[in-house]
Amino acid sequence: MKKIFKAIILSLGALLLALAPLATLARPAQAATNPSSVAAIKKRGTLRVAVFGDLKPYGWVNQDGKRVGYDVYLARRLAKDLGVKVKFIQVNANNRVDTLNANKADLVLANFTVTPERKQVVSFAKPYMKVSVGVVSKKAKPVTKVSQLKGQKLIVTKGTTAEQYFTQKQKQVQLLKFDSKTQQFNALKNGRATALADDNSYLYAWVKQHPKYTVGIKQLGASSYIAPGIKKGNTSLLKWTNREITKLNKEGFFAKDYNQELKPYFGSEVKPSDIILDK
Amino acid sequence: MPHSGINVLFEGHNLVRLLGGLWTTVWIAALALVLGLSLGALLGALRTLKNPVLRLGLRLYLEFFRIVPTVVLLFLAYYLVPELFHVDSLPGSWMAVIAFGLWVAAEFSDIVRGALLSVPVHQRESGLALGMNRWQLFRYVLLPQALKLELPATINLATRVIKTTSLLMLISVMDVINIGQQIIEANNTTYRTGVFWVYGVIFIFYFVVDYPLSRWAQRLAAQQKV
Known part of the structure:
Protein backbone atom coordinates (compact mmCIF):
# COMPACT_ATOMS: atom_id res chain seq x y z
CA MET A 1 0.00 0.00 0.00
CA LYS A 2 2.71 2.38 1.06
CA LYS A 3 4.65 1.55 -2.08
CA ILE A 4 1.72 2.30 -4.34
CA PHE A 5 1.16 5.58 -2.59
CA LYS A 6 4.79 6.51 -3.03
CA ALA A 7 4.65 5.65 -6.71
CA ILE A 8 1.59 7.83 -7.22
CA ILE A 9 3.19 10.77 -5.46
CA LEU A 10 6.33 10.31 -7.50
CA SER A 11 4.54 10.17 -10.83
CA LEU A 12 2.39 13.18 -10.02
CA GLY A 13 5.53 15.04 -9.08
CA ALA A 14 7.12 14.06 -12.34
CA LEU A 15 4.14 15.28 -14.32
CA LEU A 16 3.98 18.58 -12.50
CA LEU A 17 7.68 19.12 -12.95
CA ALA A 18 7.41 18.53 -16.66
CA LEU A 19 4.31 20.64 -17.15
CA ALA A 20 5.27 23.58 -14.99
CA PRO A 21 7.42 25.33 -17.58
CA LEU A 22 4.71 24.79 -20.18
CA ALA A 23 2.06 26.39 -18.00
CA THR A 24 4.03 29.56 -17.38
CA LEU A 25 4.54 30.00 -21.08
CA ALA A 26 0.98 29.19 -22.02
CA ARG A 27 -0.20 32.78 -22.27
CA PRO A 28 -0.50 33.88 -25.86
CA ALA A 29 2.73 35.76 -26.27
CA GLN A 30 2.71 38.00 -29.30
CA ALA A 31 5.20 36.45 -31.67
CA ALA A 32 7.38 39.15 -33.09
CA THR A 33 7.82 37.40 -36.40
CA ASN A 34 5.18 35.52 -38.31
CA PRO A 35 6.84 32.62 -40.14
CA SER A 36 3.84 32.31 -42.44
CA SER A 37 3.46 35.88 -43.68
CA MET A 129 -15.52 24.12 -53.25
CA LYS A 130 -18.91 23.17 -51.84
CA VAL A 131 -20.41 19.98 -50.52
CA SER A 132 -23.86 19.08 -49.32
CA VAL A 133 -25.90 16.04 -48.46
CA GLY A 134 -26.81 13.91 -51.47
CA VAL A 135 -29.00 10.84 -51.86
CA VAL A 136 -28.05 7.84 -53.98
CA SER A 137 -30.56 5.28 -55.24
CA LYS A 138 -31.02 2.67 -57.99
CA LYS A 139 -31.05 4.12 -61.48
CA ALA A 140 -34.08 1.98 -62.27
CA LYS A 141 -36.05 3.46 -59.35
CA PRO A 142 -34.45 6.83 -58.74
CA VAL A 143 -35.27 8.99 -55.74
CA THR A 144 -35.26 12.58 -56.92
CA LYS A 145 -37.27 14.30 -54.20
CA VAL A 146 -37.19 13.98 -50.42
CA SER A 147 -40.95 13.44 -50.38
CA GLN A 148 -40.40 10.07 -52.07
CA LEU A 149 -38.60 8.93 -48.91
CA LYS A 150 -41.56 9.45 -46.62
CA GLY A 151 -42.01 6.30 -44.53
CA GLN A 152 -39.17 4.63 -46.44
CA LYS A 153 -35.88 3.32 -45.12
CA LEU A 154 -32.76 5.40 -45.71
CA ILE A 155 -29.16 4.36 -44.98
CA VAL A 156 -26.75 6.77 -43.28
CA THR A 157 -23.42 6.52 -41.46
CA LYS A 158 -23.34 7.62 -37.84
CA GLY A 159 -21.77 11.01 -37.18
CA THR A 160 -22.12 12.34 -40.73
CA THR A 161 -23.86 15.55 -41.78
CA ALA A 162 -26.36 13.37 -43.62
CA GLU A 163 -27.42 11.69 -40.38
CA GLN A 164 -27.69 15.08 -38.69
CA TYR A 165 -29.77 16.53 -41.50
CA PHE A 166 -32.32 13.72 -41.59
CA THR A 167 -32.63 13.42 -37.81
CA GLN A 168 -33.33 17.13 -37.46
CA LYS A 169 -35.16 18.10 -40.62
CA GLN A 170 -36.81 15.00 -42.08
CA LYS A 171 -38.30 13.10 -39.18
CA GLN A 172 -40.70 11.08 -41.29
CA VAL A 173 -37.83 9.14 -42.90
CA GLN A 174 -36.79 5.87 -41.25
CA LEU A 175 -33.04 5.84 -40.73
CA LEU A 176 -30.89 2.74 -40.89
CA LYS A 177 -27.58 3.66 -39.28
CA PHE A 178 -24.16 2.11 -39.87
CA ASP A 179 -20.66 2.60 -38.52
CA SER A 180 -18.58 2.71 -41.67
CA LYS A 181 -18.74 3.57 -45.33
CA THR A 182 -18.09 -0.02 -46.32
CA GLN A 183 -21.02 -1.26 -44.26
CA GLN A 184 -23.42 1.38 -45.52
CA PHE A 185 -22.68 0.73 -49.18
CA ASN A 186 -22.97 -3.02 -48.71
CA ALA A 187 -26.37 -2.52 -47.11
CA LEU A 188 -27.51 -0.47 -50.09
CA LYS A 189 -26.28 -3.10 -52.53
CA ASN A 190 -28.10 -5.79 -50.57
CA GLY A 191 -31.34 -3.84 -50.96
CA ARG A 192 -31.86 -3.19 -47.26
CA ALA A 193 -33.24 0.30 -47.93
CA THR A 194 -34.62 2.52 -50.71
CA ALA A 195 -31.70 4.94 -50.75
CA LEU A 196 -28.56 6.12 -49.00
CA ALA A 197 -27.56 9.63 -47.92
CA ASP A 198 -24.01 10.96 -47.49
CA ASP A 199 -21.77 13.84 -48.62
CA ASN A 200 -22.45 14.32 -52.32
CA SER A 201 -18.74 14.66 -53.10
CA TYR A 202 -18.28 11.12 -51.80
CA LEU A 203 -21.32 9.70 -53.58
CA TYR A 204 -20.22 11.06 -56.96
CA ALA A 205 -17.07 8.96 -56.77
CA TRP A 206 -19.02 5.90 -55.63
CA VAL A 207 -21.54 5.93 -58.49
CA LYS A 208 -18.65 6.05 -60.94
CA GLN A 209 -17.73 2.55 -59.71
CA HIS A 210 -21.37 1.44 -59.53
CA PRO A 211 -23.13 2.55 -62.71
CA LYS A 212 -26.44 0.93 -61.71
CA TYR A 213 -26.89 3.67 -59.11
CA THR A 214 -27.42 7.39 -59.43
CA VAL A 215 -27.17 10.44 -57.18
CA GLY A 216 -30.85 11.34 -57.66
CA ILE A 217 -30.79 14.18 -55.16
CA LYS A 218 -27.57 16.12 -55.49
CA GLN A 219 -28.15 18.75 -52.87
CA LEU A 220 -30.19 18.76 -49.68
CA GLY A 221 -30.21 21.45 -47.04
CA ALA A 222 -27.56 24.13 -46.96
CA SER A 223 -24.20 23.62 -48.65
CA SER A 224 -21.04 23.50 -46.61
CA TYR A 225 -18.00 25.22 -47.98
CA ILE A 226 -14.44 24.01 -48.26
CA MET B 1 -6.56 -12.65 -62.12
CA PRO B 2 -6.53 -9.07 -63.36
CA HIS B 3 -7.90 -7.66 -60.11
CA SER B 4 -6.10 -9.76 -57.53
CA GLY B 5 -5.07 -7.55 -54.63
CA ILE B 6 -1.42 -8.57 -54.79
CA ASN B 7 -0.99 -6.55 -57.99
CA VAL B 8 -1.39 -3.38 -55.99
CA LEU B 9 2.19 -3.94 -54.81
CA PHE B 10 3.61 -3.97 -58.30
CA GLU B 11 1.76 -0.97 -59.72
CA GLY B 12 4.01 1.98 -60.45
CA HIS B 13 6.57 2.49 -57.72
CA ASN B 14 4.47 1.16 -54.87
CA LEU B 15 6.94 -1.42 -53.57
CA VAL B 16 9.87 0.99 -53.79
CA ARG B 17 7.79 3.57 -51.91
CA LEU B 18 7.06 1.07 -49.15
CA LEU B 19 10.77 0.25 -48.90
CA GLY B 20 11.52 3.97 -48.68
CA GLY B 21 9.06 4.18 -45.80
CA LEU B 22 10.78 1.26 -44.09
CA TRP B 23 14.10 3.06 -44.42
CA THR B 24 12.60 6.12 -42.66
CA THR B 25 11.36 3.84 -39.90
CA VAL B 26 14.75 2.16 -39.51
CA TRP B 27 16.93 5.27 -39.48
CA ILE B 28 14.73 7.07 -36.98
CA ALA B 29 14.71 4.04 -34.68
CA ALA B 30 18.48 3.55 -35.07
CA LEU B 31 19.36 7.18 -34.31
CA ALA B 32 16.94 7.27 -31.37
CA LEU B 33 18.61 4.13 -30.02
CA VAL B 34 22.13 5.54 -30.38
CA LEU B 35 21.09 8.75 -28.64
CA GLY B 36 18.97 7.02 -26.01
CA LEU B 37 21.42 4.26 -25.13
CA SER B 38 24.38 6.62 -24.64
CA LEU B 39 22.37 9.05 -22.53
CA GLY B 40 20.65 6.20 -20.67
CA ALA B 41 23.96 4.51 -19.80
CA LEU B 42 25.22 7.75 -18.24
CA LEU B 43 21.98 8.35 -16.34
CA GLY B 44 21.86 4.72 -15.19
CA ALA B 45 25.37 4.95 -13.77
CA LEU B 46 24.50 8.22 -12.03
CA ARG B 47 21.47 6.57 -10.49
CA THR B 48 23.66 4.14 -8.55
CA LEU B 49 25.27 7.09 -6.72
CA LYS B 50 24.03 7.95 -3.26
CA ASN B 51 23.26 11.65 -3.85
CA PRO B 52 19.52 11.94 -2.95
CA VAL B 53 18.78 15.06 -5.05
CA LEU B 54 20.32 13.50 -8.13
CA ARG B 55 18.49 10.26 -7.55
CA LEU B 56 15.14 11.97 -7.13
CA GLY B 57 15.62 14.06 -10.25
CA LEU B 58 16.55 11.05 -12.36
CA ARG B 59 13.72 9.03 -10.86
CA LEU B 60 11.22 11.74 -11.82
CA TYR B 61 12.66 11.78 -15.34
CA LEU B 62 12.24 8.02 -15.61
CA GLU B 63 8.70 8.04 -14.24
CA PHE B 64 7.64 10.85 -16.55
CA PHE B 65 8.77 9.06 -19.70
CA ARG B 66 7.49 5.72 -18.51
CA ILE B 67 4.03 6.99 -17.61
CA VAL B 68 3.32 9.36 -20.47
CA PRO B 69 2.27 7.37 -23.56
CA THR B 70 4.55 7.70 -26.57
CA VAL B 71 1.72 9.18 -28.62
CA VAL B 72 1.43 12.02 -26.14
CA LEU B 73 5.20 12.53 -26.11
CA LEU B 74 5.29 12.86 -29.87
CA PHE B 75 2.35 15.21 -29.84
CA LEU B 76 3.98 17.35 -27.13
CA ALA B 77 7.28 17.52 -28.97
CA TYR B 78 5.84 18.19 -32.39
CA TYR B 79 2.82 20.45 -31.79
CA LEU B 80 2.79 21.84 -28.27
CA VAL B 81 6.41 22.77 -27.63
CA PRO B 82 6.75 24.88 -30.79
CA GLU B 83 3.35 26.48 -30.17
CA LEU B 84 4.07 27.46 -26.57
CA PHE B 85 7.71 28.44 -26.91
CA HIS B 86 7.38 30.08 -30.32
CA VAL B 87 10.34 28.29 -31.76
CA ASP B 88 10.63 27.26 -35.36
CA SER B 89 11.22 23.64 -34.58
CA LEU B 90 12.99 20.86 -36.40
CA PRO B 91 11.16 18.71 -38.94
CA GLY B 92 8.96 15.89 -37.65
CA SER B 93 11.51 13.14 -38.14
CA TRP B 94 14.10 14.91 -35.95
CA MET B 95 11.56 15.70 -33.26
CA ALA B 96 10.74 11.99 -33.34
CA VAL B 97 14.40 11.05 -32.89
CA ILE B 98 14.61 13.36 -29.86
CA ALA B 99 11.33 12.24 -28.28
CA PHE B 100 12.14 8.56 -28.83
CA GLY B 101 15.73 9.07 -27.71
CA LEU B 102 14.63 10.60 -24.39
CA TRP B 103 12.17 7.79 -23.90
CA VAL B 104 14.84 5.13 -24.61
CA ALA B 105 17.24 6.91 -22.26
CA ALA B 106 14.70 6.77 -19.46
CA GLU B 107 13.96 3.08 -19.92
CA PHE B 108 17.60 2.19 -20.43
CA SER B 109 18.75 4.08 -17.34
CA ASP B 110 16.61 1.72 -15.29
CA ILE B 111 18.03 -1.34 -17.05
CA VAL B 112 21.59 -0.11 -16.46
CA ARG B 113 20.94 0.70 -12.82
CA GLY B 114 19.42 -2.73 -12.24
CA ALA B 115 22.31 -4.47 -13.96
CA LEU B 116 24.97 -2.52 -12.04
CA LEU B 117 23.29 -3.27 -8.74
CA SER B 118 22.93 -6.96 -9.53
CA VAL B 119 26.67 -7.51 -9.95
CA PRO B 120 27.47 -9.65 -6.89
CA VAL B 121 28.74 -7.76 -3.84
CA HIS B 122 31.88 -9.89 -3.52
CA GLN B 123 32.99 -8.72 -6.97
CA ARG B 124 32.84 -5.12 -5.84
CA GLU B 125 34.57 -5.94 -2.58
CA SER B 126 37.34 -7.89 -4.31
CA GLY B 127 37.94 -4.90 -6.54
CA LEU B 128 38.18 -2.58 -3.58
CA ALA B 129 40.52 -5.03 -1.85
CA LEU B 130 42.81 -4.85 -4.90
CA GLY B 131 43.08 -1.11 -4.29
CA MET B 132 40.98 0.02 -7.27
CA ASN B 133 39.53 3.50 -7.15
CA ARG B 134 35.88 4.20 -7.95
CA TRP B 135 36.43 4.74 -11.67
CA GLN B 136 38.58 1.64 -12.06
CA LEU B 137 36.04 -0.40 -10.17
CA PHE B 138 33.33 0.82 -12.50
CA ARG B 139 35.34 0.40 -15.67
CA TYR B 140 36.96 -3.01 -15.07
CA VAL B 141 34.63 -4.81 -12.68
CA LEU B 142 31.08 -3.50 -12.79
CA LEU B 143 30.68 -2.42 -16.42
CA PRO B 144 31.81 -5.65 -18.16
CA GLN B 145 29.59 -7.80 -15.96
CA ALA B 146 26.63 -5.43 -16.09
CA LEU B 147 26.82 -5.21 -19.91
CA LYS B 148 26.25 -8.93 -20.19
CA LEU B 149 23.30 -8.77 -17.84
CA GLU B 150 21.58 -5.87 -19.54
CA LEU B 151 21.99 -6.93 -23.16
CA PRO B 152 18.84 -9.08 -23.56
CA ALA B 153 16.63 -6.41 -21.99
CA THR B 154 18.25 -3.77 -24.22
CA ILE B 155 17.55 -5.73 -27.37
CA ASN B 156 13.95 -6.10 -26.29
CA LEU B 157 13.80 -2.36 -25.84
CA ALA B 158 15.18 -1.93 -29.37
CA THR B 159 12.46 -4.11 -30.90
CA ARG B 160 9.86 -2.11 -28.99
CA VAL B 161 11.25 1.15 -30.35
CA ILE B 162 11.10 -0.14 -33.92
CA LYS B 163 7.48 -1.19 -33.49
CA THR B 164 6.50 2.06 -31.84
CA THR B 165 7.69 4.06 -34.86
CA SER B 166 4.31 3.18 -36.36
CA LEU B 167 2.98 6.12 -34.31
CA LEU B 168 5.07 8.52 -36.37
CA MET B 169 2.33 9.02 -38.93
CA LEU B 170 0.63 11.22 -36.32
CA ILE B 171 3.32 13.85 -36.68
CA SER B 172 3.41 13.80 -40.48
CA VAL B 173 6.48 11.56 -40.82
CA MET B 174 6.26 9.42 -43.93
CA ASP B 175 7.01 6.07 -42.34
CA VAL B 176 6.12 2.67 -43.76
CA ILE B 177 2.60 2.63 -42.26
CA ASN B 178 1.78 6.09 -43.58
CA ILE B 179 2.87 5.19 -47.09
CA GLY B 180 0.97 1.91 -46.84
CA GLN B 181 -2.22 3.82 -46.09
CA GLN B 182 -1.64 6.16 -49.02
CA ILE B 183 -1.37 3.14 -51.30
CA ILE B 184 -4.47 1.49 -49.85
CA GLU B 185 -6.62 4.60 -50.21
CA ALA B 186 -5.38 5.34 -53.71
CA ASN B 187 -6.35 1.84 -54.86
CA ASN B 188 -9.32 0.80 -52.78
CA THR B 189 -11.77 1.13 -55.64
CA THR B 190 -9.70 -0.95 -58.07
CA TYR B 191 -8.13 -3.45 -55.66
CA ARG B 192 -10.57 -4.23 -52.92
CA THR B 193 -8.33 -6.78 -51.23
CA GLY B 194 -5.24 -4.61 -51.61
CA VAL B 195 -5.42 -3.66 -47.96
CA PHE B 196 -4.49 -7.21 -46.90
CA TRP B 197 -1.51 -7.33 -49.22
CA VAL B 198 -0.18 -3.95 -48.20
CA TYR B 199 -0.48 -4.67 -44.48
CA GLY B 200 0.85 -8.18 -45.16
CA VAL B 201 4.01 -6.74 -46.69
CA ILE B 202 4.36 -4.26 -43.83
CA PHE B 203 4.04 -7.17 -41.41
CA ILE B 204 6.86 -8.99 -43.20
CA PHE B 205 9.01 -5.83 -43.17
CA TYR B 206 8.66 -5.41 -39.41
CA PHE B 207 9.27 -9.10 -38.90
CA VAL B 208 12.45 -9.07 -40.98
CA VAL B 209 13.80 -6.14 -38.95
CA ASP B 210 12.71 -7.32 -35.52
CA TYR B 211 13.09 -11.10 -35.66
CA PRO B 212 16.91 -11.24 -35.87
CA LEU B 213 17.08 -8.91 -32.86
CA SER B 214 14.66 -11.05 -30.94
CA ARG B 215 16.62 -14.23 -31.78
CA TRP B 216 19.84 -12.57 -30.69
CA ALA B 217 18.29 -11.63 -27.34
CA GLN B 218 17.10 -15.22 -26.86
CA ARG B 219 20.55 -16.62 -27.62
CA LEU B 220 22.21 -14.25 -25.17
CA ALA B 221 19.68 -15.06 -22.47
CA ALA B 222 20.27 -18.78 -23.00
CA GLN B 223 24.05 -18.35 -22.80
CA GLN B 224 23.75 -16.56 -19.49
CA LYS B 225 21.90 -19.44 -17.90
CA VAL B 226 24.81 -21.81 -18.53
Missing part, protein backbone atom coordinates in the same frame (compact mmCIF):
# COMPACT_ATOMS: atom_id res chain seq x y z
CA VAL A 38 3.68 36.39 -47.42
CA ALA A 39 7.04 38.11 -47.01
CA ALA A 40 8.40 35.27 -44.86
CA ILE A 41 7.22 32.64 -47.37
CA LYS A 42 8.86 34.48 -50.24
CA LYS A 43 12.06 34.88 -48.27
CA ARG A 44 12.13 31.18 -47.39
CA GLY A 45 11.28 30.18 -50.95
CA THR A 46 8.78 27.48 -49.97
CA LEU A 47 5.06 27.46 -49.30
CA ARG A 48 4.26 24.75 -46.76
CA VAL A 49 0.83 23.27 -47.39
CA ALA A 50 -0.92 20.72 -45.19
CA VAL A 51 -2.78 18.20 -47.35
CA PHE A 52 -4.40 14.79 -47.02
CA GLY A 53 -2.54 11.80 -48.38
CA ASP A 54 -5.43 9.37 -48.43
CA LEU A 55 -8.52 11.18 -49.64
CA LYS A 56 -8.94 10.32 -53.28
CA PRO A 57 -9.57 12.35 -55.44
CA TYR A 58 -9.02 15.47 -53.29
CA GLY A 59 -5.61 14.86 -51.77
CA TRP A 60 -3.87 11.55 -52.40
CA VAL A 61 -0.69 9.98 -53.73
CA ASN A 62 -0.67 8.19 -57.06
CA GLN A 63 1.26 5.02 -57.90
CA ASP A 64 4.36 6.96 -58.89
CA GLY A 65 4.48 8.52 -55.43
CA LYS A 66 3.34 11.91 -56.70
CA ARG A 67 0.87 13.98 -54.70
CA VAL A 68 -2.25 14.72 -56.76
CA GLY A 69 -5.87 15.75 -56.28
CA TYR A 70 -8.14 18.78 -56.37
CA ASP A 71 -6.59 20.35 -53.26
CA VAL A 72 -3.03 19.54 -54.33
CA TYR A 73 -3.55 21.04 -57.80
CA LEU A 74 -4.64 24.28 -56.13
CA ALA A 75 -1.67 24.19 -53.74
CA ARG A 76 0.80 23.91 -56.62
CA ARG A 77 -0.82 26.84 -58.36
CA LEU A 78 -0.74 29.04 -55.24
CA ALA A 79 2.97 28.33 -54.80
CA LYS A 80 3.59 29.09 -58.45
CA ASP A 81 1.83 32.44 -58.18
CA LEU A 82 3.82 33.29 -55.08
CA GLY A 83 6.94 32.43 -57.01
CA VAL A 84 8.06 29.81 -54.51
CA LYS A 85 8.39 26.02 -54.30
CA VAL A 86 5.67 23.99 -52.65
CA LYS A 87 6.28 21.63 -49.74
CA PHE A 88 3.56 19.23 -48.65
CA ILE A 89 2.92 18.20 -45.09
CA GLN A 90 0.59 15.26 -44.81
CA VAL A 91 -2.05 15.56 -42.08
CA ASN A 92 -5.04 13.69 -40.72
CA ALA A 93 -8.44 15.23 -40.27
CA ASN A 94 -7.88 15.83 -36.57
CA ASN A 95 -4.48 17.50 -36.67
CA ARG A 96 -5.25 20.11 -39.30
CA VAL A 97 -5.74 22.85 -36.69
CA ASP A 98 -2.63 21.99 -34.66
CA THR A 99 -0.47 21.93 -37.76
CA LEU A 100 -1.36 25.57 -38.35
CA ASN A 101 -1.06 26.69 -34.75
CA ALA A 102 2.33 25.02 -34.29
CA ASN A 103 3.59 26.77 -37.46
CA LYS A 104 4.18 23.47 -39.22
CA ALA A 105 2.34 24.67 -42.29
CA ASP A 106 1.39 28.06 -43.75
CA LEU A 107 -1.87 26.90 -45.23
CA VAL A 108 -4.25 23.96 -44.93
CA LEU A 109 -5.77 22.68 -48.15
CA ALA A 110 -7.21 19.42 -46.87
CA ASN A 111 -10.92 19.31 -47.62
CA PHE A 112 -11.30 21.72 -44.70
CA THR A 113 -15.02 22.39 -44.22
CA VAL A 114 -15.89 25.78 -42.76
CA THR A 115 -17.81 25.39 -39.49
CA PRO A 116 -18.61 27.90 -36.74
CA GLU A 117 -16.54 25.85 -34.23
CA ARG A 118 -13.48 25.84 -36.46
CA LYS A 119 -13.82 29.56 -37.14
CA GLN A 120 -13.05 30.11 -33.45
CA VAL A 121 -9.58 28.63 -33.82
CA VAL A 122 -8.47 29.24 -37.41
CA SER A 123 -9.19 31.74 -40.17
CA PHE A 124 -10.74 30.62 -43.43
CA ALA A 125 -10.03 32.28 -46.75
CA LYS A 126 -12.61 32.38 -49.55
CA PRO A 127 -14.07 28.94 -50.22
CA TYR A 128 -13.09 27.05 -53.37
CA ALA A 227 -11.87 26.76 -47.83
CA PRO A 228 -8.15 27.24 -47.23
CA GLY A 229 -7.35 27.33 -43.51
CA ILE A 230 -4.87 29.93 -42.26
CA LYS A 231 -3.54 30.57 -38.76
CA LYS A 232 -5.49 33.19 -36.83
CA GLY A 233 -3.82 36.58 -37.00
CA ASN A 234 -1.96 35.87 -40.23
CA THR A 235 -3.69 38.66 -42.14
CA SER A 236 -1.03 39.06 -44.78
CA LEU A 237 -1.46 35.51 -46.10
CA LEU A 238 -5.24 35.63 -45.65
CA LYS A 239 -5.54 38.77 -47.77
CA TRP A 240 -3.24 37.38 -50.41
CA THR A 241 -5.15 34.08 -50.60
CA ASN A 242 -8.52 35.84 -50.88
CA ARG A 243 -7.26 37.97 -53.75
CA GLU A 244 -5.71 34.92 -55.38
CA ILE A 245 -8.91 32.87 -55.22
CA THR A 246 -10.91 35.72 -56.73
CA LYS A 247 -8.37 35.89 -59.53
CA LEU A 248 -8.39 32.12 -60.09
CA ASN A 249 -12.18 32.12 -60.20
CA LYS A 250 -12.12 34.80 -62.91
CA GLU A 251 -9.75 32.84 -65.11
CA GLY A 252 -11.75 29.62 -64.71
CA PHE A 253 -8.95 27.80 -62.88
CA PHE A 254 -11.26 25.67 -60.75
CA ALA A 255 -13.07 24.26 -63.79
CA LYS A 256 -9.66 23.18 -65.10
CA ASP A 257 -8.80 21.72 -61.69
CA TYR A 258 -12.16 19.90 -61.66
CA ASN A 259 -11.70 18.48 -65.15
CA GLN A 260 -8.21 17.21 -64.45
CA GLU A 261 -8.47 15.94 -60.89
CA LEU A 262 -12.12 15.10 -60.17
CA LYS A 263 -13.90 14.32 -63.44
CA PRO A 264 -12.09 11.01 -64.09
CA TYR A 265 -13.33 9.72 -60.71
CA PHE A 266 -16.90 11.00 -60.79
CA GLY A 267 -20.03 9.58 -62.39
CA SER A 268 -21.05 11.07 -65.72
CA GLU A 269 -24.11 12.90 -64.40
CA VAL A 270 -22.00 15.19 -62.21
CA LYS A 271 -21.33 18.67 -63.55
CA PRO A 272 -18.50 21.00 -62.44
CA SER A 273 -21.11 23.39 -61.02
CA ASP A 274 -22.14 20.72 -58.49
CA ILE A 275 -18.75 21.09 -56.79
CA ILE A 276 -17.10 24.36 -57.69
CA LEU A 277 -18.31 27.84 -56.84
CA ASP A 278 -19.28 30.39 -59.47
CA LYS A 279 -17.88 33.46 -57.86
